[in-house]
Amino acid sequence: MQIIDIAIAPMGVEHLEDAVRLSRQSGWPHRPEDWRLALALSDGFVAITASGKVAGTILLTSYGRDCATINMVIVDESMRGRGLGRRLMEAAMALAGDRPLRLVATADGLPLYERLGFRETGTIVQHQGIAVAIAAPQNIQVANAADLSSILDLDRQAYGADRTSLIRKLADVGQYAVIRRDSQISAFAAVRSFGRGDVIGPVVAANLDDAKSLVSHFISSRTGAFLRVDTGIETGLAPWLTDLGLAPVGGGIAMARPAIILPATPAVTTFALANQALG
Numbered sequence: 001m002q003i004i005d006i007a008i009a010p011m012g013v014e015h016l017e018d019a020v021r022l023s024r025q026s027g028w029p030h031r032p033e034d035w036r037l038a039l040a041l042s043d044g045f046v047a048i049t050a051s052g053k054v055a056g057t058i059l060l061t062s063y064g065r066d067c068a069t070i071n072m073v074i075v076d077e078s079m080r081g082r083g084l085g086r087r088l089m090e091a092a093m094a095l096a097g098d099r100p101l102r103l104v105a106t107a108d109g110l111p112l113y114e115r116l117g118f119r120e121t122g123t124i125v126q127h128q129g130i131a132v133a134i135a136a137p138q139n140i141q142v143a144n145a146a147d148l149s150s151i152l153d154l155d156r157q158a159y160g161a162d163r164t165s166l167i168r169k170l171a172d173v174g175q176y177a178v179i180r181r182d183s184q185i186s187a188f189a190a191v192r193s194f195g196r197g198d199v200i201g202p203v204v205a206a207n208l209d210d211a212k213s214l215v216s217h218f219i220s221s222r223t224g225a226f227l228r229v230d231t232g233i234e235t236g237l238a239p240w241l242t243d244l245g246l247a248p249v250g251g252g253i254a255m256a257r258p259a260i261i262l263p264a265t266p267a268v269t270t271f272a273l274a275n276q277a278l279g
């Protein structure tokens with residue numbers, strides 16, 4: 001098939017079945033509901049053949065005007081190496097306009113993103129496994145609706161952008177836990193169903209001990225369940241996750257365009273991502 005016969009078109013719910021097929025082909029765990037959530041937060045494009053077959057996908061998830069992530073970049077195995085990945089990226093980047101962009105690159109995607117001006121900002125490790133029985137930490141509380149504005153504020157400080165859409169969506173589909181000090185929320189974490197089980201993240205805290213307590217809270221209530229945590233290598237959470245039986249199984253290179261300059265000593269840090277796609 002000539003690449004010229006393939007159009008780049010807006011992605012809609014009618015493309016989700018094909019999208020799930022493509023992510024499974026890449027060995028990714030996304031269920032239809034994971035794609036639906038991602039699309040609800042995003043603008044998407046598909047590469048589509050004249051006969052209506054979806055040959056590729058991409059999502060642009062915007063966090064207000066502050067920034068956007070590019071994710072779910074997939075080209076059907078049989079159509080790779082013919083410029084479709086680049087065309088999908090160009091469509092998403094044109095829509096993003098002057099918004100700073102972030103993504104987490106697989107080894108497959110890295111050369112494409114480098115050519116398009118993305119630069120490495122960190123390493124993300126994906127940990128997963130079966131939750132072992134551990135004691136529940138005593139300093140964690142389940143969040144209530146009134147906590148959402150503090151959670152949004154902490155996430156904005158840690159991520160460097162306003163992710164109201166994502167943070168509210170995670171409250172709808174999952175749960176938040178918080179640490180309160182002097183009646184203020186000083187740290188939070190979310191959990192939701194994703195892929196083969198549950199994903200814990202984002203986890204935002206001022207220090208590693210608080211991040212561990214939040215993750216422990218969710219592990220302790222899910223003994224025997226399949227759990228996933230995506231964490232930046234620099235946070236120090238990875239060795240502890242491994243010790244708990246959540247083994248490193250992969251990950252990616254965090255990239256940005258232009259390169260992000262975050263405060264050298266942020267008050268709070270993102271210890272775990274919502275997942276690699278959403279940041």
Ligand SMILES: CC(C)(COP(=O)(O)OP(=O)(O)OC[C@H]1O[C@@H](n2cnc3c(N)ncnc32)[C@H](O)[C@@H]1OP(=O)(O)O)[C@@H](O)C(=O)NCCC(=O)NCCS
Binds near residue numbers: 073074082104107111
């Ligand atoms: C990443 C992916 C989407 C790329 O799609 P594609 O259609 O094969 O990409 P393209 O043909 O547009 O190639 C894009 C550019 O990268 C270059 N490139 C691709 N693979 C390369 C490699 N292994 N080494 C060096 N350059 C490479 C191409 O030469 C091209 O550069 P050019 O446009 O300047 O000529 C595809 O490999 C894929 O779906 N992989 C599995 C899912 C995945 O990992 N997605 C990335 C998520 S972050």
